[in-house]
Amino acid sequence: MGKGRKTLVLVIAxxxxxxxLxxxxxxxxxxxSTYYDALKxxxxxxxxxxLKTLIHNICNKNHGRYGYRRVTMQLHKQGIKINHKVVMRLMKEENLTCKVRAKKYKSYRGQEGKIAKNILNRNFKAEKPNEKWATDVTEFALCNRKIKEAKGIILHSxxxxxxxxKRYQxxxxxxxxxxxxxxxxxCLDNAVIENFFGLLKSxxxxxxxxxxxEDFIKELKSYIKYYNTKRIKIKLKGLSPVEYRIKFQLVV
Structure with missing residues (x-):
């Protein structure tokens, strides 16, 4: 509805x-009919x-990374029960489309070797934190990799x-x-980390x-903190990884 017509209808009312009338x-x-339609x-x-104000706040806090599904989940967490279709419509009206455009991540496949067996075998589910790690190399050409102290874990790549x-092994x-x-x-054997890198870049x-x-490293650290503590995941029942761990009392 144009601003002029909106004003006219308000004056008539x-x-x-x-x-x-x-x-x-x-x-x-x-x-x-036009008057009643505009009034409606x-x-x-x-x-x-x-509700639109809340949706704007959620989108802004997450830097335009949320689509209507995650916005709906965030509203539910705030105690606002609203259908996702309504959220989708309101976001469309407010031009709050998700800025993220996922791009397929391609990792280096390497040569066939006999260094280690495929122990993980796509079983990405872990019973506790620090039981299984996945690793890969992505090309930012900005930062190093570091091995942490984590005896007994499975590190998949x-x-x-x-x-x-040889030095790495x-x-x-x-x-x-x-x-x-x-x-x-x-690629499916290491999909969990490849998906993360695709998400990180997007x-x-x-x-x-x-x-x-230095600016990139600062933003990268900020994003990882945001990913762990704030960014909700649909697969984690609308919780962030840290929130999920706390709610279900997973052992660190």
Whole structure:
């Protein structure tokens, strides 16, 4: 509805106490059906005014990374029971489309080797934290990799040359880490980490411009903190990884 028509309808509604609707519509040359239709839309706008403000806040806090499904889940967490179709419509009306455009992540497949068996075998579910890790190399050309102290975990990767490196394997053994590797050219064997890298690039790398390497590292740390503590996941019942861990009292 245009701003001019919106104003006209509001004026007519206000003057109805003094003049007849027929006289007002004749004077403004506005059709009766058009008036009632516009009045209905205005009534709906008033009804969802507060909700639209909340939706704007959620989208802004998450830097445009949320689509209507996650926005709906976030509203539910705030105690607002609303159908996802309504949220989708309101976001469309407010031009609050998700800025993220997922791009298929392609990792280096490497040469076929006999370094380690595929122990993980696509069983990505873990009974407790730090039971299974997945790793891969993505090309930011900005930061290093680091092996943490995590004795007894399974560390899964593809067959990239980095993971076949003798010094790398020696370091894993020293740390008591069990190495697991995907089958040759089978991206699904390491899909969990490849999906994360695709998400990281879509939600951070492609959405922002960085002034320097230091600026990128700062934003990367901020995103990882946001991913762990704030970003809700549909598969985790609308909770962030940390919220899910706390709610279900998973052992750290």
């Amino acid at each position: 206000k003057l109805r106490k003094k003049y007849t 027929k006289a007002l519509l004749n004077y403004t040359k506005l059709a009766k 839309k205005l009534s709906r706008e008033d009804k969802y005014k507060g 593809d067959q990239g040359w980095q993971y076949q490196n 020696k370091l894993l053994k020293e740390k008591g880490i069990i190495q697991s590797m995907s089958r040759k050219g089978n 939600e951070l790398f492609y959405l922002k411009k960085f002034k320097s390497v």
